Amino acid sequence: MNVPAPRGSDAYRRIYSVVSRIPRGRVATYGQVAVLAGLAGRARLVGYALHALPEGSGLPWHRVINARGEVSERSDGGPAGRVQRILLAQERVRFDAAGRVALERFRWRPSRLSVDA
DNA sequence: TCGCTGACCCAGG
DNA sequence: CCCTGGGCCAGCG
Numbered sequence: 001m002n003v004p005a006p007r008g009s010d011a012y013r014r015i016y017s018v019v020s021r022i023p024r025g026r027v028a029t030y031g032q033v034a035v036l037a038g039l040a041g042r043a044r045l046v047g048y049a050l051h052a053l054p055e056g057s058g059l060p061w062h063r064v065i066n067a068r069g070e071v072s073e074r075s076d077g078g079p080a081g082r083v084q085r086i087l088l089a090q091e092r093v094r095f096d097a098a099g100r101v102a103l104e105r106f107r108w109r110p111s112r113l114s115v116d117a
Numbered sequence: 118t119c120g121c122t123g124a125c126c127c128a129g130g
Numbered sequence: 131c132c133c134t135g136g137g138c139c140a141g142c143g
Binding site for chain 1: 122123124125126127
Binding site: 009011052 | 137141
């Protein structure tokens with residue numbers, strides 16, 4: 001797939017690779033993506049990588065949420081967060097009254113845990 | 118090269 | 131549940 005690779009950052013490439021594998025109707029947390037990308041403990045980097053993602057990348061960036069099951073708020077107050085909820089809802093990912101996704105039910109559980117594809 | 122600046126996470130209190 | 135503190139680190143002036 002056309003996975004964008006800004007500035008030849010190996011870490012970013014690995015992160016995008018993992019995100020591209022999250023199936024429809026499922027979600028993964030930032031920390032989970034980090035671990036699957038071989039970057040355990042660097043959840044923040046996942047957030048930075050997604051933030052740097054250009055529009056129309058084709059990556060299912062909206063399937064990445066935080067460990068509390070919420071869509072992380074953008075500091076710039078942009079529409080990205082709202083869009084993310086809509087996209088997830090269209091995939092039948094449900095939010096409870098508190099705006100949280102039940103991770104025990106919607107979390108992606110990849111059969112293969114290695115970094116490569 | 119230095120110094121911000123973040124779509125995070127977890128353990129504590 | 132809320133708040134604090136510490137760990138994480140690439141990109142761009």
